[in-house]
Amino acid sequence: MPELPEVEALSAFLSERLTGRVIARVQPVAISALKTYDPPVTALEGRTVGPVTRRGKFLDIEAGGLHLVVHLARAGWLRWKDALPAEPPRPSPRNPLALRLRLAGEEGAGFDLTEAGTKKGLAVYVVHDPAEVPGVARLGPDPLDPALTLEAFTALLAGERRRIKGVLRDQSVLAGVGNAYSDEVLHAARMSPYKTAGSLTAEETARLYAALGSTLREAVERSRGLAAGELKAEKKIGLRVHGRTGQPCPVCGDTVGEVSFADSSLQYCPTCQTGGKPLADRRMSRLLK
Numbered sequence: 172m173p174e175l176p177e178v179e180a181l182s183a184f185l186s187e188r189l190t191g192r193v194i195a196r197v198q199p200v201a202i203s204a205l206k207t208y209d210p211p212v213t214a215l216e217g218r219t220v221g222p223v224t225r226r227g228k229f230l231d232i233e234a235g236g237l238h239l240v241v242h243l244a245r246a247g248w249l250r251w252k253d254a255l256p257a258e259p260p261r262p263s264p265r266n267p268l269a270l271r272l273r274l275a276g277e278e279g280a281g282f283d284l285t286e287a288g289t290k291k292g293l294a295v296y297v298v299h300d301p302a303e304v305p306g307v308a309r310l311g312p313d314p315l316d317p318a319l320t321l322e323a324f325t326a327l328l329a330g331e332r333r334r335i336k337g338v339l340r341d342q343s344v345l346a347g348v349g350n351a352y353s354d355e356v357l358h359a360a361r362m363s364p365y366k367t368a369g370s371l372t373a374e375e376t377a378r379l380y381a382a383l384g385s386t387l388r389e390a391v392e393r394s395r396g397l398a399a400g401e402l403k404a405e406k407k408i409g410l411r412v413h414g415r416t417g418q419p420c421p422v423c424g425d426t427v428g429e430v431s432f433a434d435s436s437l438q439y440c441p442t443c444q445t446g447g448k449p450l451a452d453r454r455m456s457r458l459l460k
Contacts, residue, residue: 172245174228175314175347176390177402181249182225184399185232185282188251189220193275194234199295200260201269201286207296207303212270215239215297227310227346231301239272240304241284244292250283251399269293282399310346314383315391324380328368335371335379336364336437348387351406354413354438356386358422363445364430364437412438428452 173181197212199205205212218235225231230249232239243249247269257279260271273281286293294306301307311327312319327345331338338344339353348356357364360382362375371379393409394402407414411421416429416438425442430452441447 172228172349172351173243173248173402174349174352175225175387176352176394177406178225178228178230178243178347179391180394180397180402181399182223182230183395184251184397185230185249186223188280189223189232189274191219193217193219194272195275195279195281196271196273197239198260198271198273199269200262200266200271201291201293203291204269204284204286204293204295206294207298210237210297210299212239212295212297215272225347226301226307227313227342228349229301229304229307231307236299238296238298238301240296240298240301240307242292242294242306243284244286244294245290246288247284247286247293248403249399250285251280252282253278253280255279255281255283270295306342309343311342311344313346314348314387321377321380324383325373325376328371328376331368333368334364335362335366335368338368339383345383348383350435350437351410351413352386352390355390355410356382358412358420358440358443359386361443363450364439365445365450412440414438 194215197215199212215234215237221233223232228242230241255273260268267285267287268283269286270284273279284293296304298304336353339348339356340350360379362379390409394405397405412427415427418427420427420440420443423440423442425440427438428441428449430437430450441449
C-alpha cells in the first residue's frame with residue numbers, strides 16, 4: 172500500500188506535470204471506485220489544475236474550486252503517460268484501469284488510476300472541500316508537520332491501551348503511516364510492536380518520536396524526484412525489516428521474524444526490538460498443532 176513517503180512523492184510528481192494545465196476529460200472505468208456523484212467527475216473538465224497536495228495517504232488535486240481526492244488503497248497505483256491512447260477506455264474484468272484523466276493539448280498527456288487484484292479499495296472523490304471525504308475528515312496530525320512536537324506526540328499516546336504497532340497505523344492518531352513504515356519506525360526505535368503505547372517511558376517516547384521523523388523524512392528524500400513508475404521499487408529497496416522475513420537484520424545480523432494476521436503481517440528483529448525473544452505467531456502455532 173502506498174504510504175506517506177510514496178504519496179508525498181506522487182504529489183510532487185503530479186504538481187510538476189499538472190499545475191496550470193487544463194483538464195480535458197475524466198473517464199471513470201470502474202464505477203465502484205467513484206465514491207461521490209455530486210459534483211460529477213465531468214465537472215472537473217475545462218478547469219485549470221492548481222495545487223496538488225498530500226493529506227495523509229490521500230492525494231488532493233485542486234482544480235478550479237473542486238478537489239479530485241484519491242486514495243490508492245492496498246493495490247492501487249497512478250500511471251503517468253505523456254500520450255494517452257486516443258481510444259476511450261473500456262471496462263473489462265481483466266482490465267485494472269479504474270479512471271483516466273486526460274489533459275488538454277495535442278499530446279494527450281495524463282494519468283491512469285489502476286488497481287490490481289479482486290479486493291477493490293481504490294477510492295475517488297470529487298468534492299468542494301476535502302473535509303467532505305470521511306477518511307480525510309478523521310485524519311490525525313501529520314507526522315512531518317512541525318506542529319507535531321514531542322510534547323504533542325506524548326499527548327497522543329497518553330492513556331492508549333493498544334499495542335504501539337496498531338496506534339502508529341491508526342489514521343485518526345497519525346496520518347499517513349501504514350503497515351510497512353510502522354514496522355520500519357519501530358525497528359529504528361528498537362521497540363517491540365507489542366508494547367502498550369500508553370506504557371512508554373519518557374525516554375522510549377522520545378526515541379520513538381525521533382525514529383518516526385527520521386524514518387519518514389529519509390524515505391521521502393529517497394523518493395524525491397523519482398517518476399511515479401519508480402516509487403514502488405524504491406520503497407522496497409529502502410525497507411530494512413518490512414517484507415524481509417528470514418533475511419538478516421541490517422543492523423545486528425539476526426534473522427528478521429514475522430507475525431501473521433488474517434490479512435496482514437508484521438516484521439521485526441528479535442535482537443533489536445524484543446530482547447532476543449521471538450514473538451508468538453498465532454497462525455503458525457495453529458498450523459503446528
